[in-house]
Amino acid sequence: MVVRKGEVILAPMAGYTHSAFRRLARRLGADRTYTELISAPGIVHRGIPKKYAFFTDKERPVHVQVFGRNAEEIAEAARIVAAELKPDAVDVNFGCSVPKVLKTGAAGKLLENPAEIRRIIEETKKALKPFGVPLTAKIRLGLEEDRLEEIAEALFEGGVDAVALHPRLGKQGFSGRADWGRLADLKRISPVPVIGSGDVKNWRDVERMFEETGVDAVMVGRAALSNPWIFTEYRRKRDLKVGLGERLKTVRDLLEDMFEYYPSREKACFEVRSILVQLLKGFDQSRELKAYLMTVKGCDEFLRRLEEQIERFTRP
Numbered sequence: 037m038v039v040r041k042g043e044v045i046l047a048p049m050a051g052y053t054h055s056a057f058r059r060l061a062r063r064l065g066a067d068r069t070y071t072e073l074i075s076a077p078g079i080v081h082r083g084i085p086k087k088y089a090f091f092t093d094k095e096r097p098v099h100v101q102v103f104g105r106n107a108e109e110i111a112e113a114a115r116i117v118a119a120e121l122k123p124d125a126v127d128v129n130f131g132c133s134v135p136k137v138l139k140t141g142a143a144g145k146l147l148e149n150p151a152e153i154r155r156i157i158e159e160t161k162k163a164l165k166p167f168g169v170p171l172t173a174k175i176r177l178g179l180e181e182d183r184l185e186e187i188a189e190a191l192f193e194g195g196v197d198a199v200a201l202h203p204r205l206g207k208q209g210f211s212g213r214a215d216w217g218r219l220a221d222l223k224r225i226s227p228v229p230v231i232g233s234g235d236v237k238n239w240r241d242v243e244r245m246f247e248e249t250g251v252d253a254v255m256v257g258r259a260a261l262s263n264p265w266i267f268t269e270y271r272r273k274r275d276l277k278v279g280l281g282e283r284l285k286t287v288r289d290l291l292e293d294m295f296e297y298y299p300s301r302e303k304a305c306f307e308v309r310s311i312l313v314q315l316l317k318g319f320d321q322s323r324e325l326k327a328y329l330m331t332v333k334g335c336d337e338f339l340r341r342l343e344e345q346i347e348r349f350t351r352p
């Protein structure tokens with residue numbers, strides 16, 4: 037079974053859930069992680085992009101997520117990923133609905149074409165078989181209209197091993213509310229494990245999603261960016277008040293891991309800032325700290341200021 041009952045999973049989030057953040061989430065109690073979405077034609081024509089696909093054993097079980105337009109390019113990308121990286125699963129993204137991606141006919145656009153979804157799953161499953169790597173899919177309810185049952189049927193007939201559902205329409209983006217009732221509907225008809233995703237804001241919501249929908253596993257997205265401790269909180273069933281010192285140390289630890297696979301230290305220091313902003317959310321000092329830490333000349337100065345602030349906020 038690719039996903040076990042009761043798992044709490046870090047959701048794929050482009051720009052955030054690269055290797056360092058996934059390692060952090062696993063350390064803090066996430067049971068499984070996904071890479072952010074990676075272009076299938078990109079993999080086929082230019083090879084596997086290190087920044088997005090790099091992972092270590094510490095992140096396992098890890099699903100490498102790919103997106104593309106058709107069965108041929110997705111199956112071939114999955115074969116390359118399985119052969120070169122040996123992930124715990126390959127995941128196909130049928131959810132991303134940003135205009136740039138929809139225009140190419142990929143990802144969320146495929147929600148309008150269940151027949152192609154079925155072909156993609158069939159062909160990709162065939163491509164993965166020699167490697168013994170399972171195949172999962174992440175979907176929304178549809179693009180313009182809710183076609184969940186048709187889409188799910190296509191996935192099941194194609195032979196998918198588990199399905200994650202973010203129960204919004206593609207056209208909604210992140211507006212409105214995730215319809216957890218549809219998670220329960222999918223669970224009722226699914227022969228494979230169902231993972232629920234959407235609007236889990238704290239550890240109590242993890243519990244509530246399990247109870248209200250019956251899903252096998254719960255995925256945590258945005259809430260984990262500002263509070264990766266949510267995984268520990270759920271395990272311990274209590275709130276953890278993690279202070280600024282610990283949060284700034286977390287940024288330093290993330291950076292150290294990022295130096296391993298980022299093309300340069302400067303790039304790593306620049307990009308860790310998006311996670312820094314998330315981790316500082318909700319504190320009185322966040323404005324001041326962001327201004328101080330983000331107006332630096334380069335990586336060395338950033339690290340120096342970071343150490344100084346860690347010292348300041350961890351002093352007894």
Ligand SMILES: Cc1cc2nc3c(=O)[nH]c(=O)nc-3n(C[C@H](O)[C@H](O)[C@H](O)COP(=O)(O)O)c2cc1C
Nearest residue numbers: 047048049050072073202233234235236256257258
């Ligand atoms: C910044 C950001 C990037 C995302 N990138 C991906 C992605 O690469 N692949 C994917 O399947 N979903 C992606 N998602 C969707 C999340 O995995 C998740 O399904 C969604 O955010 C709902 O869960 P939440 O309310 O817990 O955030 C992304 C979401 C956010 C906010």
